Ligand SMILES: Nc1ncnc2c1ncn2[C@@H]1O[C@H](COP(=O)(O)OP(=O)(O)OP(=O)(O)O)[C@@H](O)[C@H]1O
């Protein structure tokens with residue numbers, strides 16, 4: 001058995017609120033991803049998915065539990081993951097090249113070197129010729145690719161993508177999914193993708209994890225045995241439909257619990 005690239009061990013998070021109250025968000029999340037594996041995570045809105053990513057990326061501390069990369073505990077460290085947060089906005093006053101090089105510059109790389117490194121990826125990301133454009137000049141899909149470029153240029157082999165295509169129309173989304181599959185298979189990234197879109201999860205992932213309502217824990221972890229490269233036509237096959245049904249049934253159960261929690265009396 002190959003050592004997992006990343007592993008979460010019994011991760012838990014309780015936020016302390018005002019007046020001595022607390023909110024138990026992540027209960028006991030454990031899962032791992034093998035090197036080069038694509039894992040999709042779905043779960044009801046508000047269950048704790050982004051909180052889990054923030055912990056992995058070292059932006060939040062867990063109440064208990066550990067994050068491991070290549071078998072080593074890295075809890076609280078920030079340099080192991082290329083993280084694209086849920087709302088990864090481009091700065092409107094910066095050009096696309098300046099936006100995409102920013103992360104490297106913040107890490108101390110010289111401006112010229114950072115920009116050259118980002119510029120090298122523009123063709124792969126379908127952005128050639130838009131280096132000096134501003135975000136408002138780009139389509140929604142192009143902006144998402146620019147945000148992904150900014151994430152990927154950090155040269156880390158684990159990607160954490162929090163709903164990268166959430167704001168796109170379904171056709172653009174489909175194109176972006178097939179494009180992401182292409183760049184993922186050309187690089188040897190291990191990827192964890194949070195999505196609300198069950199089809200996106202099945203289409204892209206080797207495994208899909210369903211998280212429970214808050215406080216969240218792993219409710220289901222299934223392997224997607226579809227051949228690669230995935231093609232859009234697979235969406236209509238019986239095998240795809242079976243995966244979809246299993247995931248929808250579990251997710252609906254958890255979403256109903258989550259809705260009940262969101263009543264005004266719930267903390
Ligand atoms: N800093 C914080 N302090 C207190 N509560 C927080 C904090 N951050 C998140 N929460 C709470 O944790 C819960 C989970 O939030 P989180 O953003 O992780 O959910 P999510 O699963 O990513 O939701 P969505 O699918 O809507 O993006 C929510 O109830 C949220 O209010």
Ligand SMILES: [Mg+2]
Nearest residue numbers: 049050051086
């Ligand atoms: Mg979220």
